[in-house]
Amino acid sequence: MACLKAINHFQILSSSNSTKPLSSDAKKAIFTNKSLNFNTKFSSKTSRHQLCLVPVKVVTKEEKDLVAAETSEKNGEDKAISGGGVKEKGRILSTLLEDKERLLNAAIVLGAGTLAITKLLSIDHEYWHGWTLYEVLKYAPGHNWIAYEEALKSNPVLAKMTISGIVYSVGDWIAQCYEGKPLFKFDRQRIFRSGLVGFTLHGSLSHYYYQFCEALFPFNDWWVVPAKVVVDQTVWSAVWNSIYYVVLGFLRSESSASIFDELKSTFWPMLTAGWKLWPFAHVITYGVIPVEQRLLWVDCMELIWVTILSGFSNEKSEARLSEAAEDDSS
Secondary structure, eight states, X not given: OOOXXXXXXXXXOOSSSSOOOOOHHHHHHHHXXXXXXXXXXXXXXXXXXXXXXXXXXXXXXXXXXXXXXXXXXXXXXXXXXXHHHHHHHHHHHHHHHHHHHHHHHHHHHHHHHHHHHHHHHGGGGGGOTXXXXXXXXXXXXXXXXXXXXXXXXXXXXXXXXHHHHHXXXXXXXXXXXXXXXXXXXXXXXXXXXXXXXXXXXXXXXXXXXXXXXXXXXXXXXXXXHHHHHHHIIIIIHHHHHHHHHHHHHHHTTOOHHXXXXXXXXXXXXXXXXXTTTHHHHHHHHHHTSOGGGHHHHHHHHHHHHXXXXXXXXXXXXXXXXXXXXXXXXX
């Protein structure tokens, strides 16, 4: 038995070694009949010839385009699903990292707060035998003040540096919260930079500045306090604001050009902004507070001022970074 295969045309093979050609009528019937029966038998002079037709479907251009479009659509859906999975994983990872940062910040705040409260309340721990909790809380403030005065006598610069470092760190934290950040989602590096500037520069420089101011005006006349306020709010404020901005800029690894551009753009606004707060505070500073206690009073007021100062500095820096990012993307 032989099979007839149709690829672009049909071939008719006989099962015998010597095949007999089909008649013209049989060939015409094969090639013109569109509904061929695969089991059709053609009988000529002998009944041994049996035909098996295997059709090959001709794929049109429209069908090819349809299949290609369906394949492309399916691949696109697969890619979309895969891309969505990657984005979801990235979002989950980002959320986990943010939660980790918040937990770490919360641990730092709670640890530092616990240490500070413990140190303040345990000032009389050597004499606690038989004391009630009321007695501990009653005597702790006065005895802490005595310890602070003794530190000012033994090492005044270090004591003032420590106070300024704490105040500048807390002030920057307040500034970040004021800018809209959650309580425990603060920038640790930014707080560290501000606290470092307060510790290394503000405490020590302020100590020597107040000593110099007393030597500059060794009088008790009525005009001495206004004169000290004027000098403070012109010369000293200009010098300190410039130092603060320049040092913070270098700690952020910014270029000298960008640092001085920022200083030029913020120098006058910051100086005039200080006039809304400090002249009133310094009437008390120079008129009431003793010279050794002035920095503590000023540092308490600095909690408000550092919030403004840090906000100005970091706002300018972040705006400049965002502009640089936009320029790079464009």
